[in-house]
Amino acid sequence: MYKCKTLFNLNKQIIVPVFLCFQVIIHAIILLLMFSCCHAADAESQNHPEKSTQKASTQPVEVAISITGIEGELKQNALAYLELKKSLNDPHFSKAWLQRLHKKAEKNIKDALQPFGYYQTKVTGTLQQTEDSSWLAQYTVVPGKQVKITEVNIVITGPGKNDPEILALIDNFPIKKGDPLDHTQYEEAKANITTGIGRLGYSQITTHSKKVLVDTKNNTANINLEFASGTKFYLGAIHFHQDMLNEDFILSYLQNIKTGDPLSQNTLLELQHALYSSGYFSLVDIKPDFEHVKNRDQVPVNITLKPAKRHKISFGIGYDTEIEANVSMRWQHRRLNRYGHYGDILTKLAPKKSTFRVSYWIPTGDPSRDKYGIITSVETEDTDTTDRTTFDLETGYWFAIKEWENTLFTEYRLEDFVTGNDPSTTTELLSFGARTQRVNYEQGLFPRRGWSVYGEIRGATEQMLSDIDYLRLYLKSRLLLPVTRKGRLVLRAELGMAESNDYDSYPSSLRFYAGGDQSVRGYDWKALGPKDREGNVIGGRNIITGSLEYDHQVAENWVVAGFYDAGNAYNDSLDTVYYGAGFGIRYISPIGLIKTDIGFPLKSDDDISDNNFVFYFGFEMNL
Structure with missing residues (x-):
């Protein structure tokens, strides 16, 4: 009994203190975990104030920002640097977040002005809640004086250090002593020197030192640049x-x-x-x-x-009011032999006008600009007043002078045609001529500035395998002028004249007709011109037309237009001028242009048409 009691007392003395120690340790761990969680939650609240206020308020915080004292690119850059402005669209933006970012706005604006050389900027900011519970953040900026450049040191080492062209680049460095510091201008000027030296053949040029040392106390800066030219290759x-x-x-x-x-x-x-x-x-x-x-x-x-692939086949579908629905197919052979000859075959079918054409091209001289060509084609046309089949074989020299594309050509033409109620006529011509054209429009789907010119002169004589003598001149031009920020004025003119010793045998494909989408709108295609005794339009020796159109872009791909056209085709004198006006819509599509116009004839003529208006619709899509 004694021994047992003693042992029990001894175990009790040991176990109780140990148990108490475990209790203390467990309580300490619990308190430590609670403290860590609270600290983490507090840190999270500071980094993301929107989370700490999300439950307190679900109302969006509306903020207006006002910056005064600076304008133009300074103000734009200040707004771009302002963290407060960047955060306004965040769905979790809160009052706490607003107050924190407002405190950072002064530094944001000062940093934004330094690239322009303003290192002594002072910013005064206020944040006020307005009567409608929104907030107004106002910042008054005094940019101070712009830093002036006191030294510009540019050093070239290596084999190019005495190269006169490199020295000229340094002399033409646009930043001079006394100029205000502009970091954007500095970066551009520095890059231009590196690029310029590289263009001279120093393709391994390196920059050893590039420093802009700003003394904010004295408001001055020094520019120090050192380039190693490397070898000229x-x-x-x-x-x-x-x-x-x-x-x-x-x-x-x-x-x-x-x-x-x-x-x-x-x-x-x-x-x-x-x-x-x-x-x-x-x-x-x-x-x-x-x-x-x-x-x-x-x-x-x-x-x-x-x-590249030798063969390319493309298909097209389209519609325009003049020739109606049309389908086309083009096959190109890009490399016929080792000398780069190439060719193509084009077929285009439409109810009123169809074409089959084969072309063979021989590059010469500067092949990117010059080539010889052989083109043969068969074309048919069937309208209310003209029915013809034309075979052409043309050889020529295509060449460019500056931006002008030119052609000197010889053409054999055999045409069987009927105009009005005249009997069928077959005419054979061997013509000589020249063409020139230039297209000079600004880039873009909706150019607002530019011009184009096309001109052709051709003729034939009975002394050289032709049935008749003739001489024909044709000119057309187009001018685009910008009007307002999204509009353009389109001016178009056309002039043609021809002389022949036998006009009855003069092919209908070379005669002049007016009317239609590309001529005087408000009248049908080829509806204007000299007529025979039955009132059929048979085409004229001369033509003159003009057009004035205003286009306005109302959306990215939509344009509305209004136009006024005038002109006619005639023989000896321009006795009658036809006028047309109307409006239209254009859709600028990546796969083609869709164009719709409604033209109203302003001069009535029952022999031409009894329509009060003419609807024009056209598109072409290549597949």
Whole structure:
């Protein structure tokens, strides 16, 4: 008994303190976990105030921001830097968040003005709640004086340090001592020097130092730039890796690039563009071989070429009021032989006018601009007053002078035609002529500025395998002028004249007609011109038309138009001028232009039409 009691007392003395220790440890762990959770929740609330106020208020916080004291690009940049403005559309934006970002606005605005050289900006901000419970954040900015540049130091090291062209680039550095500091201008000027030196053949140019040291106390800045030119490289031999075209023919596309030219990134891009634009290649991979540089630092260039698909077939569907519904198919053979000859076949079918044409092209000279061509075609036309079948065989030389595209051609034409109630006539002509045209519109789906001109002169004589003598001149032009921010004025003019010793045998395809979508709207296609005794329009020796149209873009792809047209086709004198006016809608589609016009004739003539208006609709889609 004694021993047991003693043992029991001893165990009690040991177990009770141990149990108490475990209790203390468990309580401490619980308190530590509670403290950690509270601290994490508090930190989360500070980083994302919207979460801490989401339950307290579900009402959106409306804020108006006002910045005064600066305008233009300074104000735009300040708004762009302002974190408060960036957060306004956040669905969790709250009052707490607003107050926190308002405190940061002063620094945001100061940082925004530094790129423009303002380092002593002062900002005064207020945040007030208005009567309608919205908030007004106002910031008054005093930009201070702009930092002035006191020194501009540009150093060139390496082989190009005495190159006169590099020294000229440095002399023309646009930032001078005494100019205000503008970091955007500085970055652009610095990049231009690097690019300019690279274009001179120093393709391994590096920038060793580029520093703008701003002394905010004295409001001054120093610019220090140091470039290492590296070696000046020149274009060496060009090696083509391909087996599809004659190499001399490929080189003819590179007439503006010659061995010995300075080697630069621009030179390589020009090489690539010239070869891609030829249409013969799907891949043009250019690699300069700096490991095999030869005499006078000439770098060989390896060009790997992969062929484009030889054959291309395209289909088209369309509709216009003049020739009605039409379908077309075009097959192109892009590479007929190793000398780059190519050809195509076009078929276009419509109820009133159909065409079958075969073309063969032979590049020459500068093949990107010059070529010989042989074109043969058969065309049929069947209208209320004209029925014809025309066979053409034309050979010519197509060439460009600056931006003008020109053609000198010889054409054999055999035409069987009927006009009005006259008997069928067959005329054979061997004509000589020239064409020129230029298109100069600004880029975009809806150009508002630009012009185009087309002109052709042709003639034939009985002394050279022709049934009649004739001389024909035709001119047309179009001018676009911007009006308001989304409008344009479209001016169009057309002039043609012809003389022949036997007009009865003069082909109907060469006569002039007015009326239609591209002429005087308000009248049917080819409805205006000289008539025979039965009142059938048989076409005239001369034509003059003009058009004034205003187009206004009302949406990204929608344009409304109003127009006024005038003109006529005639023989000896312009006794009658027809006028038409109307309005239309155009839809600018990625796959084609859809155009609708309603034209009203302003001069009544029962012999022409008894319609009070003419509806024009047209679109063309290539598949």
